Amino acid sequence: MNLTYVVRDSTTMLRRNLRHLSRYPSLAVMLIAIPVVFLLLFVYVFGGTLGAGLPVDGGGTRADYLTYLVPGIWIMTVSSVANGTAVAVAIDQTGGMFARFRTMDIARVSVLAGHVLGAVIRTVLALAVMIVVALLLGFRSDAGVVGWLGAAGLVLLLAFSFTWLTVAMGLAAGSIETASNTPLVLMVLPVVSSGFVPTEQMPVGLRQFAEHQPFTPIIETLRALTSGAPVGSEGWFALGWCVVIGVVGYLWSRRQFGRVPTR
Amino acid sequence: MVGLHKSFGDHHVLDGVDLTVPGGTVYALLGPNGAGKTTMVNILSTLLTADAGEVRVAGHDVRREPARVRSAIGVTGQFSAIDMFLTGRENLRLMADLSHLDRRSAARDVAALLDRFDLVEAADRRALTWSGGMQRRLDLAMTLITRPRLIFLDEPTTGLDPRSRREVWDVVREQVADGVTVLLTTQYLEEADALADRVGVLDAGTLVAEGAPAELKALVPGDSTNLDDVFLALTGHAASAVGATHTADAIAPTAPNASTAQTGPTDQETTAR
Numbered sequence: 001m002n003l004t005y006v007v008r009d010s011t012t013m014l015r016r017n018l019r020h021l022s023r024y025p026s027l028a029v030m031l032i033a034i035p036v037v038f039l040l041l042f043v044y045v046f047g048g049t050l051g052a053g054l055p056v057d058g059g060g061t062r063a064d065y066l067t068y069l070v071p072g073i074w075i076m077t078v079s080s081v082a083n084g085t086a087v088a089v090a091i092d093q094t095g096g097m098f099a100r101f102r103t104m105d106i107a108r109v110s111v112l113a114g115h116v117l118g119a120v121i122r123t124v125l126a127l128a129v130m131i132v133v134a135l136l137l138g139f140r141s142d143a144g145v146v147g148w149l150g151a152a153g154l155v156l157l158l159a160f161s162f163t164w165l166t167v168a169m170g171l172a173a174g175s176i177e178t179a180s181n182t183p184l185v186l187m188v189l190p191v192v193s194s195g196f197v198p199t200e201q202m203p204v205g206l207r208q209f210a211e212h213q214p215f216t217p218i219i220e221t222l223r224a225l226t227s228g229a230p231v232g233s234e235g236w237f238a239l240g241w242c243v244v245i246g247v248v249g250y251l252w253s254r255r256q257f258g259r260v261p262t263r
Numbered sequence: 264m265v266g267l268h269k270s271f272g273d274h275h276v277l278d279g280v281d282l283t284v285p286g287g288t289v290y291a292l293l294g295p296n297g298a299g300k301t302t303m304v305n306i307l308s309t310l311l312t313a314d315a316g317e318v319r320v321a322g323h324d325v326r327r328e329p330a331r332v333r334s335a336i337g338v339t340g341q342f343s344a345i346d347m348f349l350t351g352r353e354n355l356r357l358m359a360d361l362s363h364l365d366r367r368s369a370a371r372d373v374a375a376l377l378d379r380f381d382l383v384e385a386a387d388r389r390a391l392t393w394s395g396g397m398q399r400r401l402d403l404a405m406t407l408i409t410r411p412r413l414i415f416l417d418e419p420t421t422g423l424d425p426r427s428r429r430e431v432w433d434v435v436r437e438q439v440a441d442g443v444t445v446l447l448t449t450q451y452l453e454e455a456d457a458l459a460d461r462v463g464v465l466d467a468g469t470l471v472a473e474g475a476p477a478e479l480k481a482l483v484p485g486d487s488t489n490l491d492d493v494f495l496a497l498t499g500h501a502a503s504a505v506g507a508t509h510t511a512d513a514i515a516p517t518a519p520n521a522s523t524a525q526t527g528p529t530d531q532e533t534t535a536r
Binding site: 005008009012016019020023024091095096097099100101102103104105106 | 308309310330331333334336337338340342343344345346347348349353357358360361362363389405409
């Protein structure tokens with residue numbers, strides 16, 4: 001299969017994917033709405049109290065908490081969009097579209113490439129919405145262009161990794177319901193990290209988990225990049241986790257793609 | 264295909280099947296649920312690999328040259344594999360783009376097939392809103408737009424009303440008149456009789472009878488076209504019982520069992536064209 005067909009077929013598949021988005025914007029809107037609701041809930045309901053507990057001189061405010069929370073909410077946005085990817089993949093797998101594509105003489109990589117590229121585009125759109133919402137709520141950043149570019153790069157890498165992982169979840173799910181449930185773990189894990197509250201006040205066992213799970217270094221790195229603070233070794237852990245998740249997701253997807261779904 | 268074997272775990276879904284379909288003819292694979300029909304179509308269409316045996320489709324070995332096989336075939340499965348979120352026209356266009364037709368021929372072929380399958384009026388509505396019969400017709404049209412030389416139809420008329428069934432039959436006859444080879448699976452002797460040049464009866468993974476439709480009907484006492492009667496006459500047990508004991512479709516592929524391998528001569532091809 002030559003490169004021309006890889007590009008041509010992938011473009012066809014991506015066009016199909018984006019057409020789904022434009023035909024059914026309600027699903028995308030809901031996936032963005034979930035982290036927006038979390039942001040509003042945590043800032044306005046819990047934010048005053050949680051802000052007071054932040055390690056800031058004289059206790060923090062609601063505004064301090066907003067600044068603290070935003071990186072975690074971005075990660076949650078990435079997870080939420082990835083959840084939609086698992087569902088879209090499961091629809092194609094259980095509905096027979098993947099089987100149909102596999103009996104055609106097309107570039108195989110294009111089938112999943114359409115989903116992955118489409119998901120990355122959806123993530124960028126969702127994050128743009130989240131940044132605007134955060135700015136409207138009063139989020140301000142001291143970081144320069146380099147910090148923001150670094151943050152954007154890390155979030156995109158994470159989006160790419162999560163997409164491959166949720167593509168695999170969608171392929172493995174066997175039903176659309178399962179496909180929409182499995183990725184919920186990616187929505188819950190950011191809560192049990194340094195994303196919503198500092199880990200210092202958690203009970204010992206939970207705290208150890210929270211400090212060593214993948215989301216914490218990723219969120220800490222984003223926090224440092226967007227506030228203009230030095231990144232330190234957390235940055236390497238963040239990159240490492242993204243790569244590991246992406247590679248595992250890709251290999252798992254490739255393995256699952258060869259299966260013929262039964263129904 | 265020669266000596267085709269496929270097992271899912273301990274279950275032998277296909278247990279040594281030899282089959283040849285000459286180019287430009289229709290072959291009907293008759294059998295109850297669980298006989299191995301879908302597994303056979305999946306192997307022929309490169310979705311599954313056989314544990315043992317030699318399978319050539321349109322002159323190409325399915326294992327060694329899957330891409331060449333895929334460029335020659337079209338497959339319509341048991342369930343409509345269409346994109347529910349796209350319109351009928353967009354579904355056909357998707358297939359046309361994936362078979363690398365240029366813009367003008369794609370538009371022309373899409374219009375022609377919508378017309379042929381009586382889908383013009385609904386063409387710009389999402390397939391989700393279509394009736395089951397229309398979805399099946401769209402599925403078939405999507406298979407034909409790639410201009411396959413060989414078509415696999417897995418129970419193409421199961422669940423269709425009589426009128427839609429006749430339409431599918433007409434399409435099969437048109438294709439064969441154009442020189443296309445068709446292998447279809449069916450649970451209805453009537454359908455095999457109406458379409459096929461040759462019929463193979465598959466029971467629990469083996470071909471228990473093969474011949475022209477008239478020859479098979481001669482084996483059945485009376486004028487019955489009931490599959491149960493055919494099975495009773497051929498195998499000594501009723502088809503429904505076979506269907507009940509073999510639920511291969513529900514079992515996921517696990518360890519292949521190649522111990523009963525048997526590889527035959529390679530001069531028999533699924534089609535000679």
